[in-house]
Amino acid sequence: MDVSLILSNILNPPVLAFFLGMLAVFLKSDLEIPPPLPKLFSLYLLFAIGFKGGVELVKSGVSQDVVLTLLAAVFMSIIVPIYSFFILRVKLDAYNAAAIASTYGSISAVTFITAGSFLTQLGISFDGFMVAALALMESPAIIIGLILVNLFAVKQEKSEFVWKEVLHEATLNSSVYLLVGSLVMGLLTGESGWEKLKPFTQDMFYGVLTFFLLDMGLVAAKRIKDLQKTGLFLISFAILIPIVNAVIGLSIAKFIGLQRGDTLLFSVLCASASYIAVPAAMRITVPEANPSLYVSTALAVTFPFNIIIGIPLYFYVINLFWV
Amino acid sequence: MDVSLILSNILNPPVLAFFLGMLAVFLKSDLEIPPPLPKLFSLYLLFAIGFKGGVELVKSGVSQDVVLTLLAAVFMSIIVPIYSFFILRVKLDAYNAAAIASTYGSISAVTFITAGSFLTQLGISFDGFMVAALALMESPAIIIGLILVNLFAVKQEKSEFVWKEVLHEATLNSSVYLLVGSLVMGLLTGESGWEKLKPFTQDMFYGVLTFFLLDMGLVAAKRIKDLQKTGLFLISFAILIPIVNAVIGLSIAKFIGLQRGDTLLFSVLCASASYIAVPAAMRITVPEANPSLYVSTALAVTFPFNIIIGIPLYFYVINLFWV
């Protein structure tokens, strides 16, 4: 594989900031991004990509590509947790398997954003509708998780109440809400709104991403200690399943005829795992599952793996296919 | 009335963000802008308009227009609470009437800023000295409120102590202080300071306003439940008195010969009600008054009304006059 791709990914301020954050924890420096600033950064990033996606969608219109991509997105976020569940059941009980499966069926917006900045650096374009795919892929896996628990685990409680609550959490949690909301704002204001917000949402984007990944580095490194309890099976799963998902993702993207940039983003969506929305929902859906398993694998293994190696790796494979 | 004016006001990222915030509360999404970030945004917005106003004042100089506008500003912020008080006394006791009257005599800086961005969108200019009017109109209503309470309500306490405290609060609360301070900074540094701060105070302005109005939408929507206790009288007052004040305001502006943009801003100053500075002062001036009355009407009725309908409505009326 082309080393220069990995290098051009790593020698990027946001990715370097991620390393800087991890290193701070290992060296026991007291560097921290005090709360609630990471929350602000993540609100900002979601708003910025949602708004930009909306503006671009209004320019491109809803073509067949868009519809196919969105269908593929929903398909993947339903199918991934199902096969992940059965793989995980080999070693884990139904509760933990369902929780982890949901985590990997959903997506990580920051991984998506980092892939976007990787493409920008290489000068490769991608479409605004990919943000709609991002928004669509957050929730279905949560619902699949709930179904899996109801089918395969013995639950004593009445599940009606839980259903309502989980559906609410899945569709209206702040990240999905803000993403969809800003996408609609972009659709409604179009080019004229874009002009005014551009210095804020576009020009600051890279800097805020750098600071946010600095914090993610701190957070991920602190979670690494948890991996001792996690066991080798889960760690391998957390590295291999993203690769599998990415490959399935890029095959589908090839099949429906996406361009190169969109294909990378779609693969990254399939490969990434949620460490915010899904964990919050899983505390409600399956309180029996151990959060340190599903949070740590997604945050301390899969997220760094995708950020550092995954993105250039998937792109390398895409280039092989596209030639 | 021209629907396109309302639309061009609403299809604006900041106003859409306000809706997005209100909707989040109605749909029970957990979206929030965590404290103290809204405070930062409001400090930023005050600083940015103060500084810009100062820079422009130094360019334009102190003309007769400036003096007349400032006199009119003080006049309105004295007269509005007085007639509001007597209207409110029809249904309310003297304490609550005085508190609400003060609230409507003072101003809301965010409403002013939103009106400014409405004008910018339409390509209509306005003058830097309007920011000085804004600063001047915050405090007098607080003092009038205190006088009203002393004249019309039975107070047992020695009021000397309260006088000193209320005067201090009225003139040195953080928003008046920062506004005046940044105006002076703009005056002193002029064009050279402006050049250096422009990317920060000008280019970010629209984005920060969008985020701030997102938060204001959340806050206003949460206050809407309070309106049940408020009663129809107060709700009607909260919609009608801004219109009355705006019309008086624009007549005065016409009389002293302001240009169109300045007239809109002056009307909006008259029409808006304070929901931060005055409520804080009223807790000291009239602890007997019920904060949910004066905060909720200003925040959950008058503020959204002005932001959504008021601004284009007043501008429509102004255009009728100016033809």
Place this chain on the structure above:
Amino acid sequence: MDVSLILSNILNPPVLAFFLGMLAVFLKSDLEIPPPLPKLFSLYLLFAIGFKGGVELVKSGVSQDVVLTLLAAVFMSIIVPIYSFFILRVKLDAYNAAAIASTYGSISAVTFITAGSFLTQLGISFDGFMVAALALMESPAIIIGLILVNLFAVKQEKSEFVWKEVLHEATLNSSVYLLVGSLVMGLLTGESGWEKLKPFTQDMFYGVLTFFLLDMGLVAAKRIKDLQKTGLFLISFAILIPIVNAVIGLSIAKFIGLQRGDTLLFSVLCASASYIAVPAAMRITVPEANPSLYVSTALAVTFPFNIIIGIPLYFYVINLFWV
């Protein structure tokens, strides 16, 4: 001395904001920059100058100038606390003398940054490697302080443990770590990273500095009351020693042949005193010392003195030398 230099320093938004902050405290306004925002601003400023320094260092390369400057930097941060200690011993016990000596041997990044913006305003260039000097000068004084305490004060505790802890604190505290880390990021990403981060790290810089100095004004003014207990000796020390250090600094800079801009920055590094990193370390090194002495002198006397008078004064002297 040239009054216009002082004026052109003062009529600068950041310095005016510092005054505005101090005035707010004296007038008892409730203005405040709520925590943790000042921490964010300081992280931002450190990151921005570190990154810019790294990018410029990669352009200029490591010349003889760089090596000499860095050597001089380390030399000054070793020698300053030593002679300061003996001056302070005239009136103070060994604990307090060592703590204050360390404070003045180390540096204040904000003073450095303000001097940089003073130079930018005058259109005088300076080199990226000065940031490396800044990073190098933070820590040695802390270690010298520990040595002084061990040599001249009777300590009962085993100092091995303290040594390890103090060394860790000195080299890995968050400000040194972030400064060095962002410098390395700048070195690694060079011009291409700079292009992408420029709108964030460069264009926002001046505005964030203005807000940060507003907060520093608030903080410094609140500390001024502490000076009553401090006594005239320490206050005189806090004004005179920066001048002495600056003069020694500029002589050395002249000797090794630095250009004018770099000379000012070097003098300012020598003249400034630490009020964050060193106080945190001194609580561990010499808990016997009274923090109100070393924090107040650095923060409420030396910092304002340098910001307002020191920078233009040193620059005036440099201009005399350079003619």
Place this chain on the structure above:
Amino acid sequence: MLPVKRIEIIANYVELGKILQGLEKTGIEGCTVIRDVAGTSTRDDGKHDLAMTMLDNVYIIAFCQPEKIAIASEVIRNILNKYGGSCFISDAMELRTTKCVS
């Protein structure tokens, strides 16, 4: 001065709504919420919670009349058993001002 009970609950931010509702249902209307507190716990997963700045805990303090403790404990226990979190109860006196908890 009037004897009251202090209820302290530490729970994850996502449960705040449910706990406030639970308190209100039992007639405890006054409470104070401190956000963004970090914590470690003896439960397996909580050991490194300090790391999770995105899912921070809240600290809820409610002073109430002693009579309400029995029913309040029941309600809170049900919520915490399901979603996790800790609850502690202690004694205090209320300084009577114009408005009081009882």
Place this chain on the structure above:
Amino acid sequence: MLPVKRIEIIANYVELGKILQGLEKTGIEGCTVIRDVAGTSTRDDGKHDLAMTMLDNVYIIAFCQPEKIAIASEVIRNILNKYGGSCFISDAMELRTTKCVS
């Protein structure tokens, strides 16, 4: 270990200055202030205070010698009666370190 009293005051941010002055006047010099706490109260207006991010409450904790409680209550009651806010008092022990409240 030395018995002390814990005074907890929850009040609006705008009253912080006055309360700190009041405490100092009665000789209570140590205290800790937690900012930006949200709250609901039984008073009419407080019910939706969680919504008012701009006028947040502060939570003040002061440990003091038991003898000072009588006079401190008087001072605090006067302030809170006028401006609103709650105050609760309870017992605690101080761990004696080099510096103590008494």
Place this chain on the structure above:
Amino acid sequence: MLPVKRIEIIANYVELGKILQGLEKTGIEGCTVIRDVAGTSTRDDGKHDLAMTMLDNVYIIAFCQPEKIAIASEVIRNILNKYGGSCFISDAMELRTTKCVS
């Protein structure tokens, strides 16, 4: 409900790590940390601590079994004697949920 002890420690941010280690060493694994609290103290230097936003205090609350107090006090006293900070201990009851301090 089970009797427990509440340990409250207020100290400077730079000492947080050491205190958490100290607590863990004595077997107190659950605790909650509130950051960015401001404070004044009777010690000379603390009088204007509200001014130092950069070196803010932390407030640490840990509920533990009463038996652990003796050894915990020892450890905490050593840390606070060296670096400053206050510690107070009081009584509380734990509401037993699925997971408890003991």
